Amino acid sequence: MYRIRVIFLFALFVFITNQSLSQNSSLRKELRPKLMKIVNSYKATVGIGLIHIETGDSLDVNNHIRFPMLSVYKFPLALAVLDLVDKGDLKLDQIYHVKKSDLIDDTWSPLKKEFPEGEVDLTIAQLLDYSVSQSDNIACDILFSLAKGTQSVNEYIHGIGIQGMDIQATEHEMQADWKILYTNWSKPMQMSHLLEGLYRQKYLSDSSNAFLMKLMIESSNDPARIKALLPEGTIVAHKTGTSDRRGNIYDACNDVGIIFLPDGTHLALSVFVSKSEEDYDTTRKLIAEISKAVYDFYSAN
Template structure:
């Protein structure tokens, strides 16, 4: 190859790289603009972050806002329980005695099944109730078993998830409106936690497999991240939702991992905070943002 041919080849390579970078940058800008437009329909604050688990591409919109988690906090609680299982402090088959005082009136399929308590439930079953069904009483029973919210908070911070605070149980959040805001995170930090939790060496294989099994089995929020995705799309996720106060919903959230048609994975976190619209409208915002992220990722 002559000198001039070599120079031409180098030039073409540089042009190709520059063109590809420009196209991706334009695509990022278009997606961010699309999310910004969708977010207007929430009439509140919307935070979003995404990460391609394999390709490491990231994008966020208000990704550094401190936003209330509500039941999204059950994801880090589950991770902490499974960490203690791996450390030999607990076992998945360990039976936890439950009496009526452990079952205050709240959203709890566990309480519906055992209204009087007087039963012992294995930790694996409590985890399933807490994550897949978003059971509030199961959550607080597991928090008590761990030693309280401070244990979860400290464990998250110990491996670098600093932008998260877990200070109140489900029961405590139910006592006063403002308490829920003490349990917060940032969308970008939740994406980091999702990413870390996908790593096969983060938990033991048994704990890793069980975590993602119960995340995939989540039945809450079918109209949120999953709402507009193709039928059969695998989504391992955790939802979180507050009540309303004077027509304002403090939190409507969904975070999780979407399995793409090519077998790769996309982590997404969508938080809708202090929204003045009804639940179907809030869920539509989450669904449309998740679908936009999904379409963006599979178009690459």
């Protein structure tokens, strides 16, 4: 009986392995050429990190490049803050008094638009909502201060096993000098591994994990990127990041997220676009086309 069980398990292992190898072969032969055709059609440097979470199939493009994250880094920041909540160092209902001096000028901030004079009490949960769901730069920097700075957040991310990523500067510091935005970088596959870890609930308590997923699913982050060409109603938990245009260049136009597929499986997809000579809408369209190609491939296989 023991021998039969061993033979059965070995046969099952071979079957699963062969299925995975077959799928990875399909990725190389079918999906990669489609993605490269899209990438090569645009005047931009493009990085892609793709993981099919349930099977572990993966594909990357330009994973050796350090892409500037811009506001995508509000996702790893949120992980670090929620880790402090899980440890009891912070509380979601903890109040932070937003002072007028917190409201820096010339930056994206729905918070400042809503409370132009500041002097308002907000919970950490509300600050996370502003930062992750609305990409608010002022809320982001307040959260960095509550998390004891960018270095502490960076150490947290490296401590959970994500090495191909670095967080060095606040939004205010990036605003002061455009070159500083390149100090907040990620390789595409490392960001997708972080997304995979979020989905698998590797980092946070169940309640904190569910809260962050909700913020990313229900966010007002730009729908004209990963979500744009997917079937209506497709669930995507995502975070965008965008630089200003510098001359005829966008240093960054990004979107990273978890795509829910019709068969109940999930994709972690990170698309980083740097040094784009295309206009804003065309650059976003590039991300949408990559997402659609990936979605269509997995929906048909």
